[in-house]
Amino acid sequence: xxxxxxxxxxHLVQALAAQIARKITRSWSLMEICGGQTHTIMxxxxxxxxxxxxxxxxxxxxxxxxxxxxxxxxxxxIASLPGVTFVSYGDMLxxxxxxxxLLRVKADGGDVRMVYSPMEALKLARARPDRKVxxxxxxFETTAPANAMAVWQARRENLDHFSMLASHVLVPPAIRxxxxxxxxxxxxxxxxxxxxxxxxxxxxxxxxxxxxxxxxVGGFEPVDLLEAVFMLVxxxxxxxxxxxxxxxxxxxxxxxxxxxxxxxxVFEVSxxxxxxxxxxxxxxxxxxxxxxxxxxxxxxxxxxLTVAEPPECISADVLQGLKRPTECPVFxxxxxxxxxxGALMVSAEGACAAYYRYRRHSAQSAKQxxxx
Amino acid sequence: xxxxxxxLPAGDRVLxxxxxxxxxxxxxxxxxxxxxxxxxxxARLDDxxxxxxxxxxxxxxxxxxxxxxxxxxxxxxxxxxxxxTVNDLAMGGAxxxxxxxxxxxxxxxxxxxxxxxxxxxxxxxxxxxVTVVTGDTKVVEKGSGDGLFINTTGLGVVADTVRLSADxxxxGDRVLxxxxxxxxxxxxxxxxxxLEFEGSIASDSAPLHTLVxxxxxxxxxxxxxxxxxxxxxxxxxxxxxxxxxxxxxxDERAIPVREAVRGACELLGLDPLYVANEGKLVAVVAPxxxxxxxxxxxxxxxxxxxxxxxxxxxxxxxxxxxxxxxGPTRIVDMLSGDQLPRIC
Numbered sequence: 001x002x003x004x005x006x007x008x009x010x011h012l013v014q015a016l017a018a019q020i021a022r023k024i025t026r027s028w029s030l031m032e033i034c035g036g037q038t039h040t041i042m043x044x045x046x047x048x049x050x051x052x053x054x055x056x057x058x059x060x061x062x063x064x065x066x067x068x069x070x071x072x073x074x075x076x077x078i079a080s081l082p083g084v085t086f087v088s089y090g091d092m093l094x095x096x097x098x099x100x101x102l103l104r105v106k107a108d109g110g111d112v113r114m115v116y117s118p119m120e121a122l123k124l125a126r127a128r129p130d131r132k133v134x135x136x137x138x139x140f141e142t143t144a145p146a147n148a149m150a151v152w153q154a155r156r157e158n159l160d161h162f163s164m165l166a167s168h169v170l171v172p173p174a175i176r177x178x179x180x181x182x183x184x185x186x187x188x189x190x191x192x193x194x195x196x197x198x199x200x201x202x203x204x205x206x207x208x209x210x211x212x213x214x215x216x217v218g219g220f221e222p223v224d225l226l227e228a229v230f231m232l233v234x235x236x237x238x239x240x241x242x243x244x245x246x247x248x249x250x251x252x253x254x255x256x257x258x259x260x261x262x263x264x265x266v267f268e269v270s271x272x273x274x275x276x277x278x279x280x281x282x283x284x285x286x287x288x289x290x291x292x293x294x295x296x297x298x299x300x301x302x303x304x305l306t307v308a309e310p311p312e313c314i315s316a317d318v319l320q321g322l323k324r325p326t327e328c329p330v331f332x333x334x335x336x337x338x339x340x341x342g343a344l345m346v347s348a349e350g351a352c353a354a355y356y357r358y359r360r361h362s363a364q365s366a367k368q369x370x371x372x
Numbered sequence: 373x374x375x376x377x378x379x380l381p382a383g384d385r386v387l388x389x390x391x392x393x394x395x396x397x398x399x400x401x402x403x404x405x406x407x408x409x410x411x412x413x414x415a416r417l418d419d420x421x422x423x424x425x426x427x428x429x430x431x432x433x434x435x436x437x438x439x440x441x442x443x444x445x446x447x448x449x450x451x452x453x454x455x456x457t458v459n460d461l462a463m464g465g466a467x468x469x470x471x472x473x474x475x476x477x478x479x480x481x482x483x484x485x486x487x488x489x490x491x492x493x494x495x496x497x498x499x500x501x502v503t504v505v506t507g508d509t510k511v512v513e514k515g516s517g518d519g520l521f522i523n524t525t526g527l528g529v530v531a532d533t534v535r536l537s538a539d540x541x542x543x544g545d546r547v548l549x550x551x552x553x554x555x556x557x558x559x560x561x562x563x564x565x566x567l568e569f570e571g572s573i574a575s576d577s578a579p580l581h582t583l584v585x586x587x588x589x590x591x592x593x594x595x596x597x598x599x600x601x602x603x604x605x606x607x608x609x610x611x612x613x614x615x616x617x618x619x620x621x622x623d624e625r626a627i628p629v630r631e632a633v634r635g636a637c638e639l640l641g642l643d644p645l646y647v648a649n650e651g652k653l654v655a656v657v658a659p660x661x662x663x664x665x666x667x668x669x670x671x672x673x674x675x676x677x678x679x680x681x682x683x684x685x686x687x688x689x690x691x692x693x694x695x696x697x698x699g700p701t702r703i704v705d706m707l708s709g710d711q712l713p714r715i716c
Contacts, residue, residue: 338708
């Protein structure tokens with residue numbers, strides 16, 4: 001398939017891995033931000049191709065994983081109300097809240113629908129003026145323009161029975177938090193290619209300068225990721241700390257300006273809690289005051305319940321690169337994708353779920369080796 | 373106020389995921405049905421039961437069809453109801469002979485739709501050489517069904533020399549696949565969601581018993597056959613691995629997937645390994661027989677694109693692993709419930 005196969009070429013991938021091995025003289029810890037990138041690394045086993053000196057740390061860039069439990073509970077509460085049609089992307093449906101998940105709400109008779117785009121939720125709202133149609137708008141900068149468009153369009157059409165439960169997060173503040181942490185071990189970042197397709201990579205220059213850290217905007221295919229790793233290693237070995245763009249076929253310096261303007265007209269930046277990381281200042285988007293009538297958080301009263309994560313969960317340490325998923329005492333035992341206990345097991349793009357799904361055998365044999 | 377999330381009580385209610393062919397389906401089968409109906413024939417967990425009556429070996433199976441939409445590119449609920457049951461018989465090496473057909477009809481269904489489905493069912497039965505000899509109709513209130521559900525039960529005969537069962541796979545055996553995967557699932561999804569993809573994608577729905585007959589004529593060293601329907605290729609391979617207590621290693625590069633299906637899966641964030649098929653089979657065969665069986669498959673119209681995709685191993689019992697297109701190996705897990713599209 002054009003534009004896909006050339007980025008999954010085994011010889012090119014092997015050549016890049018060899019190039020990286022020739023370049024490094026010491027070990028480096030690198031973080032891929034995006035869950036999609038983590039997924040590619042685990043799905044193709046790219047980390048196994050890298051020399052031992054390269055340590056990949058899996059970042060917080062999975063929107064499902066970082067959605068706070070409180071928001072999941074709120075979604076479940078709204079979806080359970082009579083008269084509500086609750087509309088969500090597929091992979092949010094299975095995330096357990098405190099006592100239920102959205103699939104169970106559906107099994108109990110709730111009207112819960114899965115869509116591929118917020119525009120489909122809007123279409124539902126047009127067709128069903130008798131229902132309160134609520135869209136679960138989660139994601140990073142990538143999904144923000146489409147979600148903003150849905151709300152903007154709803155207001156234009158006076159679809160007052162449409163609202164959005166928005167849980168939007170922004171990448172740069174999370175990187176700053178990680179880099180400023182007392183235990184930070186990450187020395188270079190692969191910035192998320194899809195987020196940068198929208199936002200460009202101007203924002204990352206200040207981070208690179210402030211923390212003297214190399215950042216490479218990377219794509220999502222095996223060749224993309226190994227090329228990004230090579231660019232980071234080259235910078236680190238040469239003592240450079242710059243922002244470079246590997247994903248040139250999709251990302252420009254300025255990004256998609258009309259999309260950015262749309263997002264800015266509908267959303268404003270706010271503090272936001274990230275599951276597994278806590279509240280990060282100015283790291284989220286909420287609907288502006290003039291769209292309050294379309295904000296499900298304001299339309300439906302919330303319970304303001306704070307939900308504590310299970311104490312065993314080490315998601316926070318994994319996100320900072322301090323531990324690997326397999327070092328968790330409950331990994332693969334009490335915590336599995338069927339019964340996730342923490343942020344990184346709830347979605348296929350979370351690091352723990354990816355290890356569970358693709359690497360259980362190496363984890364088992366490593367444990368056996370360790371025991372022997 | 374603070375609350376701690378408790379693990380959700382498993383199995384307190386039936387979810388759609390219980391019908392996905394993945395882990396939830398397996399749990400439901402084990403905990404509810406096998407626990408109640410315990411007997412040695414059922415315990416084999418093959419696609420069909422094989423029972424002997426006065427020395428005659430009969431294959432017996434049943435399947436219900438709840439596909440939405442009723443008509444889709446490459447077939448409809450009528451033809452599917454024949455092919456699905458014929459294939460379950462064929463996977464036991466049986467010659468399919470007779471079918472029952474039961475129709476659960478929702479009040480309000482246009483008679484013309486019912487006629488079309490019944491005509492298609494009859495045409496498919498004739499094409500597969502089976503006769504519909506008994507049946508039933510029930511009508512349920514508007515809202516209690518989804519237009520039309522069909523159940524078919526099939527009866528066939530199995531030659532004395534044929535012994536196919538999932539627990540027969542042995543280390544060293546080869547794994548063969550009869551053609552490209554994912555066509556049926558993507559065709560249905562595209563039709564249901566109104567998605568349009570470059571290049572048309574039609575269901576692969578087809579009766580496989582003549583393909584099986586050609587394979588059995590080529591060699592007796594076929595251990596087991598299964599059609600990777602819901603849950604896809606990954607579920608079938610995981611079932612083989614679990615039932616025979618062996619590991620299976622497959623090669624991603626060897627697994628045929630059509631360009632249009634790959635494109636649709638890329639776009640939707642789906643993995644073709646988990647997408648349903650209705651006209652494909654997976655065979656585990658003794659190493660010495662692999663070439664002959666593969667040649668027989670390729671000589672049949674429904675197996676032209678057949679491929680050797682992997683090997684049975686003793687190394688990691690109950691686990692399916694795959695060499696990826698770029699070299700390293702990873703697990704191919706059975707999904708818990710339905711495959712859900714990713715967000716971004």
